[in-house]
Amino acid sequence: xxxxxxxxxxxxxxxxxxxxxxxxxxxxxxxxxxxxxxxxxxxxxxxxxxxxxxxxxxxxxxxxxxxxxxxxxxxxxxxxxxxxxxxxxxxxxxxxxxxxxxxxxxxxxxxxxxxxxxxxxxxxxxxxxxxxxxxxxxxxxxxxxxxxxxxxxxxxxxxxxxxxxxxxxxxxxxxxxxxxxxxxxxxxxxxxxxxxxxxxxxxxxxxxxxxxxxxxxxxxxxxxxxxxxxxxxxxxxxxxxxxxxxxxxxxxxxxxxxxxxxxxxxxxxxxxxxxxxxxxxxxxxxxxxxxxxxxxxxxxxxxxxxxxxxxxxxxxxxxxxxxxxxxxxxxxxxxxxxxxxxxxxxxxxxxxxxxxxxxxxxxxxxxxxxxxxxxxxxxxxxxxxxxxxxxxxx
Amino acid sequence: xxxxxxxxxxxxxxxxxxxxxxxxxxxxxxxxxxxxxxxxxxxxxxxxxxxxxxxxxxxxxxxxxxxxxxxxxxxxxxxxxxxxxxxxxxxxxxxxxxxxxxxxxxxxxxxxxxxxxxxxxxxxxxxxxxxxxxxxxxxxxxxxxxxxxxxxxxxxxxxxxxxxxxxxxxxxxxxxxxxxxxxxxxxxxxxxxxxxxxxxxxxxxxxxxxxxxxxxxxxxxxxxxxxxxxxxxxxxxxxxxxxxxxxxxxxxxxxx
Numbered sequence: 001x002x003x004x005x006x007x008x009x010x011x012x013x014x015x016x017x018x019x020x021x022x023x024x025x026x027x028x029x030x031x032x033x034x035x036x037x038x039x040x041x042x043x044x045x046x047x048x049x050x051x052x053x054x055x056x057x058x059x060x061x062x063x064x065x066x067x068x069x070x071x072x073x074x075x076x077x078x079x080x081x082x083x084x085x086x087x088x089x090x091x092x093x094x095x096x097x098x099x100x101x102x103x104x105x106x107x108x109x110x111x112x113x114x115x116x117x118x119x120x121x122x123x124x125x126x127x128x129x130x131x132x133x134x135x136x137x138x139x140x141x142x143x144x145x146x147x148x149x150x151x152x153x154x155x156x157x158x159x160x161x162x163x164x165x166x167x168x169x170x171x172x173x174x175x176x177x178x179x180x181x182x183x184x185x186x187x188x189x190x191x192x193x194x195x196x197x198x199x200x201x202x203x204x205x206x207x208x209x210x211x212x213x214x215x216x217x218x219x220x221x222x223x224x225x226x227x228x229x230x231x232x233x234x235x236x237x238x239x240x241x242x243x244x245x246x247x248x249x250x251x252x253x254x255x256x257x258x259x260x261x262x263x264x265x266x267x268x269x270x271x272x273x274x275x276x277x278x279x280x281x282x283x284x285x286x287x288x289x290x291x292x293x294x295x296x297x298x299x300x301x302x303x304x305x306x307x308x309x310x311x312x313x314x315x316x317x318x319x320x321x322x323x324x325x326x327x328x329x330x331x332x333x334x335x336x337x338x339x340x341x342x343x344x345x346x347x348x349x350x351x352x353x354x355x356x357x358x359x360x361x362x363x364x365x366x367x368x369x370x371x372x373x374x375x376x377x378x379x380x381x382x383x384x385x386x387x388x389x390x391x392x393x394x
Numbered sequence: 395x396x397x398x399x400x401x402x403x404x405x406x407x408x409x410x411x412x413x414x415x416x417x418x419x420x421x422x423x424x425x426x427x428x429x430x431x432x433x434x435x436x437x438x439x440x441x442x443x444x445x446x447x448x449x450x451x452x453x454x455x456x457x458x459x460x461x462x463x464x465x466x467x468x469x470x471x472x473x474x475x476x477x478x479x480x481x482x483x484x485x486x487x488x489x490x491x492x493x494x495x496x497x498x499x500x501x502x503x504x505x506x507x508x509x510x511x512x513x514x515x516x517x518x519x520x521x522x523x524x525x526x527x528x529x530x531x532x533x534x535x536x537x538x539x540x541x542x543x544x545x546x547x548x549x550x551x552x553x554x555x556x557x558x559x560x561x562x563x564x565x566x567x568x569x570x571x572x573x574x575x576x577x578x579x580x581x582x583x584x585x586x587x588x589x590x591x592x593x594x595x596x597x598x599x600x601x602x603x604x605x606x607x608x609x610x611x612x613x614x615x616x617x618x619x620x621x622x623x624x625x626x627x628x629x630x631x632x633x634x635x636x637x638x639x640x641x642x643x644x645x646x647x648x649x650x
Contacts, residue, residue: 014523024492024519026451028544028569030551169457175448182450183571189546277493277519278448290469291497292447 007253007320008210008246008311015203018317020310023202025280029182032189037204039109044211049104056100057215060133061090063097065216067223070373072341077361078368082229083344083375084220084248093347093377094216094244095126099195101212103130106193113137113192117181119146119174119240120302120349121153122377123197128162138162141181143173146301153381171295173304174240178279198241199309202280206309210246217251220372229370234258237374238352239323240267240303242312244376249321257372259321261312262352264303264331267296270316270323273307283310299328299389300348300382330355335379335386347377348386396538398439398485398513398561402595402616405438411648412562412597412617413608415624415641416441416489418459419476420468422628426476431634433482435641440482441619442512444470444490451491451518453573455622459629470498474510487514487540487561492528500528504535514538514561522555529558543588545569545580556592563594565615567601573622576603578611585615605647612648620644 015021023033043049057063065085074081086094099116106114114131116138118124124140131138140157144166147154154164170176178201185194199206199213224232235252237245239261249259263269269284276285278293286294286306296306308323315321331348334355339345346354353373357365365371379386395403405412415432417425419442429440445460445468452460477486488507495503495517507515515537520528522541529539538561543552546569556563565588567581568574581598588596598611599619608618627640 022524023521024524025521026518026544027521027542027551027555028546028566030521031546031548169454170447170461179448179450183453183574186451187570187574189569275496277491277496279450280519282496285493287493287497291494292464293493294447 007315008250011203011207015207017311017314020283020313021203021206022282023280024277024282025202026186028186029189033202035109039105040204040208043105043108049108053101053104056104057097061096061100062088063215064219065089067220070342073338076341077357079357079361079365080370081357081373082224082232082371083373084216086216086244086374086376087344087346087350087378091122091126091129092380093122093126094213094247095123095197096129097215097247098197098209098212098243099126099130102193102195103134103136106136106195107134109193111191111193113188114195115139115141115181115184115192116195116197117141117174117177118197119177119304120300121146121150121157121381122302124164125153125156125160127195128157128160131162132160140164141167141177141184143171143177144168145172146174149301149385150381173295174301175293175306182279198243199246199311200241200279200281200307206281206311209243210250210311213243213247214250216244216247216374217249220248221251224372231255232257232372233369234260234365235372236260236262236353236357238262238303238349238376239308239312240305240349242309244374246309246311248372248374253320259315260356261321261323262356263308263323263325264296264298264300264352265325265327266298267303267305268325269306269308270313271325278307281310283307284313284316299331302349303352324356326352326355330359332386332389334358344375345379345383346375347379348382350376396513396560397536398538401485402439402562406595406616410438411612412438412595413641413644413648414439414441414597414617414619416443416619416621418443418445418456418463418625419473420445420463420466421459424634426480427634428628428637430480430482431638432641433484435638436645437484437641438617439485439487441487441489441516442473442477444473444488444494446491446494449491451571453571453622455573455626455629459625470494470503470506474506477510477512485514486512487516488512489516492517492520495528501531501534504531504537508535508537512537514540516540516542516564518542522558540564542566543584545584547587549587552587553591556588556594559594562617563588563592563596564619565596565598567598567611570600572600575601576607577601578607581611582614605643608644609647609650
């Protein structure tokens, strides 16, 4: 064995990735967290569960998603850019990978209901979708501000049979939706699973969600080898809580690829944050001088989160991955560029990763590099919002 | 034994049921007058809520109180300075979320609380498993670390939590956040589970909003905690005299 440290394995028994992670929840929720950990460990080691998870993602979720060589975009950047097309997965983003895993687990634990938080609505729609497929009852908590920004997604969830609760506390965005889902979970933990949407929250969520999302990275690794590219020089993904990034990084964490997570500049927890405890985890958080959590600001509801998953905080602290911020203007530009050069309208979240590549080609990214971009979601949900912003400027 | 626990054990031995009202620090300019009024009304210890932006264990009333208090600029330093100026003559217990202490520095926070007359702390999102560091700094400053138990707590956890908590054991009557459920619910079973493993004083909270509920819980518990019902009164514009009458109503019910 060599001396190279290994990344993205299981966390410590207390759920730590280095100094980050752990479990910071009310005692009322501890038994449920422990039950979930046992259930996940058991299921993930059970070939019949893993087979079912893969088969559902294949027949229902549309996996494997392709890797597309972005020819004109590559020429523009002077790079070789490949996109992992999570935008082509069912419900329009990578979120389906996690919810298929968690709803199957819900069923295995004998629970009949799921609750979820959502920011942009992608995780909410995915949860409502997976719940409908299994006949699970579903309630989604969404910040009131986000229900306005993403009203079509609210309707989608309702169409799928879910109940959507608009959260009116705090900043009325994603972090408040998480608070409210946690509060609700306390009251119904016997028959309800909290289907958390990202690599965050108390142990085992950050680990479990990363495992369910790691199919992205493992597929992409095999696909790039098949087409003779091998290990790319760089893997780039947008990061809110960080589930799509964790999923694609998982395939390359122990290779020579540079890993880059792109946060919204107004919610850049690694760049502008400090260590703290929120939503059940110790991680990097944007907070005031007194330790009050600050509101994140981003054009994309999905990245409007003042924290980041604890494993990302660890990957940043250890130097294995690098985290950067991108502002709203560059995101809008990148969304249009990719649409016009490649015929792919990315989600505003994913456009952060596109924007960073455009900005750094020939600077932080040496010309000629091979880059794997995780195109985590499609932009259909954002088209109306982007139209309004662009029209206001004319 | 921490001084808080010695005081609360003596109180129990005297046959008096403990009445512990909760106040959100800084929620109004005159919040310390409300605290003093509660002392006159017959409280035995006071919980001092320190406002946090993301109170995961609290319902709408305490969320609103925290928002108001933060808008008025409340910080650990400001509320400690206000408390230091008082001599209330009974135990003060801080209640807040772990991030505030983590950010302030654990040892510095415990020292600051202690110097302001606070002798206990309830940190509802700090699990037993994550509490070693906090408990060790509390041991240096005579701050008692108080843990909650809940209806969902399993037998092995009851034993470990009851053995670790100091001052008293906080028994949640309900599977709910503060202010959302009324009535003592599963509290008698929860208290019994603590009693089966420890003789620590055990108080019931989360669900106690009226004197009759308090009286009911006091038949099997050593005391009660009254939070959202009182905070709601103060948010509604109550005067310190109103607070004193409110507390006196609970006192009478507990003493009957």
